[in-house]
Amino acid sequence: MKIAVMGGDGFIGWPTSLHLSDAGHEVHILDNLSRRWIDTELGVQSLTPMDSIQERTRIWHAETGRRTHFNLIDLAKDYELLKKWLAEHRPDAIVHFAEQRAAPYSMKSDRHKNYTVNNNVNATHNLLNALVELNLDAHLVHLGTMGVYGYSTIGAAIPEGYLPVGIETTDGRTVSQEILYPANPGSIYHMTKCLDQLLFQFYAKNDGLRITDLHQGIVWGTHTQQTRRHEQLINRFDYDGDYGTVLNRFLIQAAIGYPLTVHGTGGQTRAFIHIQDSVRCIELALKNPPARGARVEIFNQMTETHRVRDLADMIAKMSGAEVVRLPNPRKEAPENELIVKNDKFLGLGLAPITLEAGLLNEIVDVAKKYAYRVDRSRVPAVSAWTKDLAATVNHDPEGKRLKSVS
Amino acid sequence: MKIAVMGGDGFIGWPTSLHLSDAGHEVHILDNLSRRWIDTELGVQSLTPMDSIQERTRIWHAETGRRTHFNLIDLAKDYELLKKWLAEHRPDAIVHFAEQRAAPYSMKSDRHKNYTVNNNVNATHNLLNALVELNLDAHLVHLGTMGVYGYSTIGAAIPEGYLPVGIETTDGRTVSQEILYPANPGSIYHMTKCLDQLLFQFYAKNDGLRITDLHQGIVWGTHTQQTRRHEQLINRFDYDGDYGTVLNRFLIQAAIGYPLTVHGTGGQTRAFIHIQDSVRCIELALKNPPARGARVEIFNQMTETHRVRDLADMIAKMSGAEVVRLPNPRKEAPENELIVKNDKFLGLGLAPITLEAGLLNEIVDVAKKYAYRVDRSRVPAVSAWTKDLAATVNHDPEGKRLKSVS
Ligand SMILES: NC(=O)c1ccc[n+]([C@@H]2O[C@H](COP(=O)([O-])OP(=O)(O)OC[C@H]3O[C@@H](n4cnc5c(N)ncnc54)[C@H](O)[C@@H]3O)[C@@H](O)[C@H]2O)c1
Ligand SMILES: NC(=O)c1ccc[n+]([C@@H]2O[C@H](COP(=O)([O-])OP(=O)(O)OC[C@H]3O[C@@H](n4cnc5c(N)ncnc54)[C@H](O)[C@@H]3O)[C@@H](O)[C@H]2O)c1
Numbered sequence: 011m012k013i014a015v016m017g018g019d020g021f022i023g024w025p026t027s028l029h030l031s032d033a034g035h036e037v038h039i040l041d042n043l044s045r046r047w048i049d050t051e052l053g054v055q056s057l058t059p060m061d062s063i064q065e066r067t068r069i070w071h072a073e074t075g076r077r078t079h080f081n082l083i084d085l086a087k088d089y090e091l092l093k094k095w096l097a098e099h100r101p102d103a104i105v106h107f108a109e110q111r112a113a114p115y116s117m118k119s120d121r122h123k124n125y126t127v128n129n130n131v132n133a134t135h136n137l138l139n140a141l142v143e144l145n146l147d148a149h150l151v152h153l154g155t156m157g158v159y160g161y162s163t164i165g166a167a168i169p170e171g172y173l174p175v176g177i178e179t180t181d182g183r184t185v186s187q188e189i190l191y192p193a194n195p196g197s198i199y200h201m202t203k204c205l206d207q208l209l210f211q212f213y214a215k216n217d218g219l220r221i222t223d224l225h226q227g228i229v230w231g232t233h234t235q236q237t238r239r240h241e242q243l244i245n246r247f248d249y250d251g252d253y254g255t256v257l258n259r260f261l262i263q264a265a266i267g268y269p270l271t272v273h274g275t276g277g278q279t280r281a282f283i284h285i286q287d288s289v290r291c292i293e294l295a296l297k298n299p300p301a302r303g304a305r306v307e308i309f310n311q312m313t314e315t316h317r318v319r320d321l322a323d324m325i326a327k328m329s330g331a332e333v334v335r336l337p338n339p340r341k342e343a344p345e346n347e348l349i350v351k352n353d354k355f356l357g358l359g360l361a362p363i364t365l366e367a368g369l370l371n372e373i374v375d376v377a378k379k380y381a382y383r384v385d386r387s388r389v390p391a392v393s394a395w396t397k398d399l400a401a402t403v404n405h406d407p408e409g410k411r412l413k414s415v416s
Numbered sequence: 417m418k419i420a421v422m423g424g425d426g427f428i429g430w431p432t433s434l435h436l437s438d439a440g441h442e443v444h445i446l447d448n449l450s451r452r453w454i455d456t457e458l459g460v461q462s463l464t465p466m467d468s469i470q471e472r473t474r475i476w477h478a479e480t481g482r483r484t485h486f487n488l489i490d491l492a493k494d495y496e497l498l499k500k501w502l503a504e505h506r507p508d509a510i511v512h513f514a515e516q517r518a519a520p521y522s523m524k525s526d527r528h529k530n531y532t533v534n535n536n537v538n539a540t541h542n543l544l545n546a547l548v549e550l551n552l553d554a555h556l557v558h559l560g561t562m563g564v565y566g567y568s569t570i571g572a573a574i575p576e577g578y579l580p581v582g583i584e585t586t587d588g589r590t591v592s593q594e595i596l597y598p599a600n601p602g603s604i605y606h607m608t609k610c611l612d613q614l615l616f617q618f619y620a621k622n623d624g625l626r627i628t629d630l631h632q633g634i635v636w637g638t639h640t641q642q643t644r645r646h647e648q649l650i651n652r653f654d655y656d657g658d659y660g661t662v663l664n665r666f667l668i669q670a671a672i673g674y675p676l677t678v679h680g681t682g683g684q685t686r687a688f689i690h691i692q693d694s695v696r697c698i699e700l701a702l703k704n705p706p707a708r709g710a711r712v713e714i715f716n717q718m719t720e721t722h723r724v725r726d727l728a729d730m731i732a733k734m735s736g737a738e739v740v741r742l743p744n745p746r747k748e749a750p751e752n753e754l755i756v757k758n759d760k761f762l763g764l765g766l767a768p769i770t771l772e773a774g775l776l777n778e779i780v781d782v783a784k785k786y787a788y789r790v791d792r793s794r795v796p797a798v799s800a801w802t803k804d805l806a807a808t809v810n811h812d813p814e815g816k817r818l819k820s821v822s
Contacts, residue, residue, distance in 0.1 A: 089530060120549040124495060127541050131611075135533050143526040145803065165585040176582035176590065179571040180755060184582065192595040193614055201618045205537075205611050208599055212607045216747055217802060341622055349586060396623060397551065 017107030028236035029289040042084035056246040086132035093140040103149045114393035115252040116199035130202035149299040160194025167349040171308025227281030227312030251391035264329035265377035274338035276319030277345030281312035284363040313362035339403040341395040423513030434642035435695040448490035462652035492538035499546040520799035521658040522605035536608035555705040566600025573755040577714025633687030633718030657797035670735035671783035680744035682725030683751030687718035690769040719768035745809040747801040
């Protein structure tokens with residue numbers, strides 16, 4: 011297949027591109043490199059030393075003889091360029107990662123809120139709009155998030171996208187309907203993924219586009235079979251307070267001998283998936299497109315759930331680190347249950363890598379190995395969800411308070 | 417109250433501004449005049465001769481001694497300007513009309529789709545974002561549409577925004593929940609109003625903004641008590657295929673002796689409200705804001721429903737016009753039921769003006785009076801929902817086919 015990977019320079023996009031290239035597909039990466047610019051804006055960098063996309067694709071070619079083609083295109087701003095590229099290449103499938111993906115970054119300031127809404131809505135809408143305009147029947151696989159469900163308190167297991175409900179009719183009967191799971195996003199970033207869902211629903215219904223939306227958990231792990239093949243093919247590893255997910259920040263704290271910082275009670279349950287499983291799922295989704303005219307296909311792309319404090323304990327046990335508590339900068343329920351269905355990918359043959367089995371490698375092979383590159387002042391999460399919360403959160407740019415605790 | 421009317425130069429915004437000014441409020445109009453520019457783009461004009469906004473506000477002042485202040489600001493593009501204006505004026509309430517509001521226009525081409533998504537999402541989001549940033553507790557009243565419900569086939573009466581459903585829990589019980597009515601928009605325009613809903617939900621939850629969303633039916637009628645006070649205060653009247661609603665186009669066809677063109681079977685049921693009732697509803701909504709921290713308040717702002725073919729028959733009877741059928745350029749079910757709850761506004765004292773009672777005036781006082789200004793070639797609706805439909809729709813820019821029928 012000819013596959014366009016939108017956002018193919020990113021954390022998941024890069025290993026996905028290599029995985030698909032390795033499987034024999036013709037891979038084209040479209041990316042505006044905004045993620046690299048945001049590193050510059052925030053004054054942070056990947057823990058792993060990451061080469062330019064041009065250099066990485068050169069090395070992949072040298073290693074394997076396979077080419078991945080890079081195109082600098084902004085999906086949100088360059089509609090005409092995007093359309094021209096699609097018209098010329100007419101890919102069979104498109105994987106769409108090209109969005110601003112950090113919840114804390116999306117809540118930093120009014121500018122960051124506007125940027126996230128604008129970038130994400132327009133990237134997705136431009137893509138859909140161009141497909142219709144060009145009459146291009148490419149299967150679109152989008153990376154959504156478990157966060158569209160909003161870690162809801164409905165009390166039912168979270169289904170794969172569609173919720174069966176009973177509705178009382180005017181004549182007193184109760185009819186069953188499957189509805190798109192009611193959106194309850196917890197940040198501007200998560201909200202943009204809910205907006206995406208409505209865009210997908212409309213374009214599938216009105217124009218018969220074939221769309222798969224993957225509601226993904228937090229991706230952990232660094233290496234895949236392909237990124238391991240050469241030092242310079244290594245994937246990015248974000249550990250800063252905005253882009254570093256809770257797990258990565260625990261790993262770094264463990265590696266540099268800091269206590270693991272749990273926000274609030276640590277009672278929030280989150281869903282996880284390893285990067286190797288994530289790229290496998292994307293391949294499985296590509297192999298199983300919905301029919302033209304069908305509703306949007308939705309998979310839950312996650313393999314296990316954990317409470318944040320249990321994760322901290324798990325890593326503390328493996329590494330000998332301590333655990334401390336800090337005020338939570340997020341506006342969210344202190345404790346939540348999370349039961350998630352993921353039967354579809356399991357049914358397609360996914361055999362998950364577990365945190366229990368893979369975490370130690372991450373501590374040793376990645377966090378400890380590159381610990382010399384850590385900028386300690388960047389680990390704390392400081393972006394607060396509201397101005398009130400900002401006042402209560404511990405702003406500790408120097409990591410002083412943590413040092414004294416440890 | 418100090419009230420900002422966003423989009424106050426438009427069809428509903430203008431009479432709302434006068435109505436609120438007349439009631440003693442301090443009214444500030446913010447508008448980018450894009451609607452006038454779109455008239456220029458499409459080569460159409462209001463049936464009624466409409467003065468510039470500057471001239472209209474001057475005449476209102478001369479007539480009544482009251483000032484309405486006009487500010488040329490683009491809500492979608494000028495975030496910093498908008499924020500500055502809000503910071504300086506700190507209004508008590510905001511009425512938000514400032515969106516591209518024609519479904520056919522939103523489906524004209526890829527450029528029009530992008531414009532509509534961009535303009536509407538950013539106008540709404542910029543407004544919400546600025547309110548939070550400025551810590552401004554103004555009550556926001558937004559004009560949504562009945563179209564967010566998507567003339568759904570769920571079989572239940574359409575509630576005011578929230579649908580009670582039964583959800584089966586993991587342990588086999590059924591719990592009742594009220595959810596935002598599942599969105600099922602029929603055009604890009606309607607979809608943007610569904611996106612707005614999610615933005616409102618998030619900002620009400622995360623930041624405690626006080627928001628009222630009015631899910632409005634098709635507004636008919638031209639005059640209100642205030643616009644009648646001077647010839648040059650007259651409201652706009654759109655009859656072209658993009659901005660003219662079905663009713664206005666019937667009125668014009670009747671006035672110029674054309675047959676009334678019904679699309680498809682005319683079996684689509686639509687909801688209606690008179691412009692005078694619309695401005696009264698907005699005033700009622702302003703008087704009854706939700707509490708800070710409450711969920712978004714939603715009203716259905718409509719007073720009666722009719723099938724399109726029944727409307728045509730009603731106007732044919734009053735005017736002696738014929739009725740003809742044309743292919744439908746919209747992708748929609750040929751027939752639908754529509755039972756809508758509007759108890760909230762009735763409970764607040766709304767006494768609706770009925771089509772039966774008001775239509776004849778529209779034919780005589782407006783459509784016939786200004787019939788000499790009609791551009792006949794602009795009456796047919798030609799924007800098609802998909803490329804397939806475009807091929808089947810009767811493109812009849814000269815109105816030739818209609819002439820031969822009549
Ligand atoms: N990382 C996770 O844990 C996780 C979890 C759930 C969902 N997701 C989703 O998966 C996708 C990829 O996530 P990631 O972790 O690889 O993020 P990332 O930020 O590392 O990668 C996103 C890539 O998209 C590019 N991009 C952003 N906006 C663009 C635009 N307008 N035009 C062109 N390129 C643009 C960026 O430059 C970057 O290379 C995102 O959509 C994200 O929301 C990620
Ligand atoms: N007319 C109806 O039948 C009807 C029915 C349901 C809902 N509504 C909603 O009510 C609102 C008003 O409708 P209308 O019929 O008066 O439409 P309109 O087009 O006559 O008025 C909208 C006004 O907003 C302005 N505007 C648009 N984008 C703007 C921006 N980015 N910045 C500043 N100003 C901007 C336009 O210039 C125009 O004056 C719309 O949101 C519409 O969706 C209308």
